[in-house]
Amino acid sequence: MATWFLLIIYLAFISLGIPDSLLGAAWPVMHPEIGASFESAGLLAMIVSAGTIVSSLFSGSVIEKYGTGKVTLFSCILTAGALLGFSFSPSLLWLMLLAIPLGLGGGAVDAGLNNYVATHYKAHHMSWLHCFWGVGATMGPMIMSYFIANHNSWRQGYFQVAMIQFSLVILLLVTLPLWKRVASLNQSKVSEAQSESSLMDIPQSKASWKATPLHIRGVKPTLVAFLFYCGVEATVGLWGASYLVGSKNVSAETAASWISLYYGGITVGRLITGFITLKLNNRVLILLGQLTALAGGLTLLLPLPDVFTLIGFILIGLGLAPIYPGLLHETPERFGKENSAKLMGYQMAVAYTGTTLLPPLFGLIASYSSISLFPAAALLFILFMLFSSEKVNRTLKQKA
Template sequence: MAGNVQHRAGKEGPIPVITATVVISFLSFFTLGLPDGLLGVAWPTVRGEFGQPVGAIAFLLASGSMGYLLSSTSIGRIIRRIGLANAIVGGSASIAMGLALIATAVSWWFILPGYFLIGFGGGLVDAGFNAYAADHFDATTMNWMHACFGIGATVGPSMMTFSLLRTGSWRPAYLVSSLFIVLVTALILRFRHRISGAAGGTRHPTEPVAPPAGHDLPASATADIDREGDLPAGRDPRWLSTWGGVAVFFLYTGIEVSTGQLGFTLLVEGRGVDPVRAGFWVSAFWLALTVGRILLGPLSHRVGSRRVLRGAFALAVTAALLLMLNLHPTLDGLSLALMGFALASIFPLMTLLTSERVGAARAHDVIGYQMGAATVGVVLLSGGGGVLAGRFGVALIGPYIFVLTLL
């Protein structure tokens, strides 16, 4: 339907057309960021209340990641079975239930299933809207959608800091977040027909276009297509692009979550920074991630997505080096903000380029694999960082993040 077109013809315009589906996707990604932003600041208090070591954060990340992995890697099949809109509604409801369970938890064993529900719902919402956006959004809208994740993750630490200062408890922040996501779920339910009606209705610009009537493709072109399809998996460029992209998502989330979740612990417990100031710098990390996505979306139209990505990788290494060197407390905080800006464009642009790399027919399934790899990266890399910090000291967090960026 015409009301569901979110981009200008040819996807060339840098300014997206705001419609109901765009607004819903933005709000949904905001809700994805909230839990991530809450945990980083809440963790020292949560683990103290339940008598857990620093490394126990790995169990929370693993629980959430198992739920995320289960839903995100199956997103193609889930969409075909129940529809995209229903999958997103169910995912949003699952996040709200998980947050409510955590807010009312009476023991550590209620926290773990709460994060499983958050992860499972997040996988449906994240992979679902990314699959939709890869077909319907341009680079700017895709970046802005992911910027809303950063806004949620920026609000999260501030909300948790406020909750701790005013009430002395981390629970109100989780409860308020749950109630807000209930409202977002109701909004998605109200407009779900817009998502269902638009799904699959817009051809991605990289999808092959049939030649005009009476004009066949050159024989050489069809021969190239046939030869590529006959290549062994390990030599097929599409196969290499698929698993190369999967590896990037694996590393990216390990770096992002390690920085966002362990940065507060590094500053407070490892370097003696005041908790309020450390909370500010963690918020600055997520804010820079958000601002970067807002600014770099239009920039990618001018200089190209691949150039933006190359610059982002180089800047991330620089930021991680500054964080590791521990030259000055203020510079440590600024390096967190710089890292957020560096990471801003990687996830959305890599997702947007998926269809171009692997073909439109395989894009939905491959996006699911990428989301799954992102989850495994959280478990193995970010969770592993927490375990190493608990065993060898939180000072190890800085060098650990730097090594990840070099990979």
């Protein structure tokens, strides 16, 4: 039963990943057809992310009231309906309206499942969980590239992805009773563990709860690291194809395929990271990932042949792979299990803030200057993320 439960969580993360990469892959051919300006993709991404921020902030109370299974099911219904609406949208205004349920559908389930896995499973499960997000994010541009190349239709791409989402809705609906049974089983195990360790845990727990989680040393730079991690991940995903088309003269379908390889790098990297966590701790993997992403950003920035541009995208994807799941899984370890749920919601909200603000900010800058600034922006975000993450490590060493 527990194995099936974990597989359902993985499949739910596929449904989260598929929509995240579609807009950037489709936008080079999408915005002329609907009469939208180039930088409007940033506005749509901002609306989606704003929805996820709101839903993630309220995720704890919503999941507590209705349960993770029902929230996951409802989230998938929202995203499937929104994606279906995207395929028929005649204008930017309709896309803006549909971006609201698309964003709301992702936030609560993302925070809830991340906290559950961080609290109850080992680090390799967190890496594999986000590997399945990468599977969805990789599928998105591949599907879109196929329909642009063979049917000259981004609408068909959105329609087919909506059908995949509705298939996941059916699976979640059929397996809904399983969530309650596994939740009851896990709750009984947690209660036993708490009663066995209560004498040791109570003093530390009381001391931790006296402080607001945001005032715990190391929390604020951690939030900054989340901000710039999601900022660079979303910026590369949203504007990478436009950079390839506008600056490197790559065709729209080829650009979509290359961006799918970027997401493929994240996916494969997280699959491999899941095994590496059995030998190396999260902090080492996070640093190695940041240095790899930095190398990818430098590769994009340097005046090298076009094949190195593809290599740069893949390196950034591989580098980003262990960072997000590693930072999430470290939350209970760094700041205490009693603070984990609340901090997980904060981290999701700040992460989506990075997704909301940084890609549109770059789009605005590019519209007034040039899309060729894309590599410099990606590299700058990676550096900010690296500095913030290392500041957390130094703070934790001082505390120890």
